[in-house]
Amino acid sequence: MKAIIIPEHGGVEVLRYDSDYPTPSPEKGEVLIKVSATGLNRVDTFVRMGYPGIEITLPHIPGGDIAGTVAEIGSGVEGVEIGSRVMVYSLLTCGECIFCLEGKRNLCLNWECIGMQKKGGYAEYAVAPAENIIPLPDSVSFEDAAACSIAGLTAYHGIKTVGELQNGQSFFIWGGSGGLGTLAIQIAKHLGATVYTTGSSDEKVEIMRNLGADHAFNRLTQDVPAEIRKTAPIGLDLIMDYVGPETFTTSWELLKKGGTMLLCGILTGRETNLNIQFTYLRHLSIKGLNLGTMDELKELLDLVADGTLKPYIGERFPLEEAAEAQKMMEENRHIGKIILKP
Numbered sequence: 001m002k003a004i005i006i007p008e009h010g011g012v013e014v015l016r017y018d019s020d021y022p023t024p025s026p027e028k029g030e031v032l033i034k035v036s037a038t039g040l041n042r043v044d045t046f047v048r049m050g051y052p053g054i055e056i057t058l059p060h061i062p063g064g065d066i067a068g069t070v071a072e073i074g075s076g077v078e079g080v081e082i083g084s085r086v087m088v089y090s091l092l093t094c095g096e097c098i099f100c101l102e103g104k105r106n107l108c109l110n111w112e113c114i115g116m117q118k119k120g121g122y123a124e125y126a127v128a129p130a131e132n133i134i135p136l137p138d139s140v141s142f143e144d145a146a147a148c149s150i151a152g153l154t155a156y157h158g159i160k161t162v163g164e165l166q167n168g169q170s171f172f173i174w175g176g177s178g179g180l181g182t183l184a185i186q187i188a189k190h191l192g193a194t195v196y197t198t199g200s201s202d203e204k205v206e207i208m209r210n211l212g213a214d215h216a217f218n219r220l221t222q223d224v225p226a227e228i229r230k231t232a233p234i235g236l237d238l239i240m241d242y243v244g245p246e247t248f249t250t251s252w253e254l255l256k257k258g259g260t261m262l263l264c265g266i267l268t269g270r271e272t273n274l275n276i277q278f279t280y281l282r283h284l285s286i287k288g289l290n291l292g293t294m295d296e297l298k299e300l301l302d303l304v305a306d307g308t309l310k311p312y313i314g315e316r317f318p319l320e321e322a323a324e325a326q327k328m329m330e331e332n333r334h335i336g337k338i339i340l341k342p
Contacts, residue, residue: 002342003123004322006060009050012323012330021061024119024127026074031130033086036142038121038319039065039179040329040338041150042242042267047116048326054116063122063340064090064115067136067145077130085136087145087301088121088128089294090114106157106293113291122322124342134298137305147311147337148300150291151180156300157292158240158262159187167192169237172228172254174247176213177204179337180264182312184240185211190308196236198224204335211312225250235259245272252284260285312336 003021008014026032044062047054066088070080080086093100093108100108114120114128136145159165171188173181176197188195189212198219199205208216215231217224228236235256241247242265249272251261263286278284303309314336317325328334 001124002319003061004063004319006048006056006062007058009048009058012048012327014048015323015326017320017322021123023125026072026077026127028075029077029130030074030127031070031077031080031086031133032072032074033066033068033088033126033128033133034071035066035121035124035126035342036068037065037146038063038067038340038342039146039150040325040340041065041115041179042265042329043150044115044122045326045330056117061119061121061123061126062115063120063126064088064113065146065149065151066090066114066121066126066128067142067149068126070133071125074130080130080133085138085142086133087136087142087149088114088126089132089134089297090120090149091291091294092118092129092132104293106291122319122340124319132294134294134301137301139305139307140301143313143316143337143339144304144311145301146339147179147183147313148304149297151178151337152183152300152311153292153297154264154290155180155184155187155240157296158264158289159184159238160191161292161296162287162289163238163240163260163262165191165193165238168194170194170196170232170256171238171240172196172236172251173240174198174219174243174251175200175332176208176216177335178332179311180242182208182211182336183309185213186309189213190303193238194232196228196232200332207312207335225254228254232256238262240264242267244268244270248272252278255282255284258283258285260287263288264290313339315339316341
């Protein structure tokens with residue numbers, strides 16, 4: 001099969017295209033998926049570079065956003081048919097720890113993830129447990145499904161479940177023009193919030209406004225905090241920050257009393273400083289998150305199926321151009337989700 005291989009850690013130049021990589025076979029309880037679309041995520045670049053805490057076996061195939069058709073079924077699998085259109089919930093859980101037994105499988109103590117610890121979807125075929133397969137409604141394309149499973153689910157889980165965003169509240173996300181941000185804007189608007197966001201070009205600002213952002217600013221030419229204060233003088237209810245130290249303090253200071261910050265990324269570093277007195281005097285909260293639950297992914301998929309949400313697919317690349325696709329993402333030249341097509 002065709003596949004993109006990480007033979008060693010490094011920059012995009014280490015990604016190797018193999019047109020004759022062995023096709024995996026599904027084991028007991030697994031299915032083989034013929035991949036129709038794979039979404040790019042920042043974590044794919046972390047895997048490639050060998051970030052601490054992400055242990056993989058080399059050579060490796062990255063990619064957790066997988067959508068396609070069932071090509072083969074392993075023994076013991078019921079309720080899945082060959083030829084079915086499906087997407088994959090990429091989080092693998094033990095089913096035995098205290099969190100799994102409480103139904104909070106996204107908090108599993110022994111989690112792994114397809115595309116990280118397990119080989120993923122930068123390939124013509126990929127294997128996944130049958131219990132992680134979600135049937136696709138006819139109205140949801142493979143590309144839209146691939147745009148939802150990691151970035152989209154993170155946005156949905158964070159805004160709706162963890163952040164508990166309510167009708168009439170305010171929501172802000174830095175860099176709302178990417179795969180996560182373009183869906184976060186729509187999710188927050190669906191929940192009735194006033195949405196603030198930023199982009200690095202006027203083109204991105206216009207697209208974010210068209211997606212529903214009430215206030216979108218060019219962070220390179222505008223004073224973002226000052227612009228936000230014009231319409232939110234006492235601050236914002238909920239802020240989602242995946243950037244890290246570069247934006248953390250500004251985000252913290254933009255929260256209104258009793259506001260909440262959602263942390264879900266480390267693009268500019270892993271550590272930052274926190275003013276403890278400012279935090280308790282203003283009754284502020286920090287909540288960390290990553291992937292949501294499989295049930296939440298199904299809820300998100302239903303909103304895409306009925307047209308409430310529409311993933312923004314900005315770029316499509318053939319599988320063999322995965323290095324160029326990752327380079328575009330790392331340089332922030334893309335808008336919306338980047339999709340690989342095997």
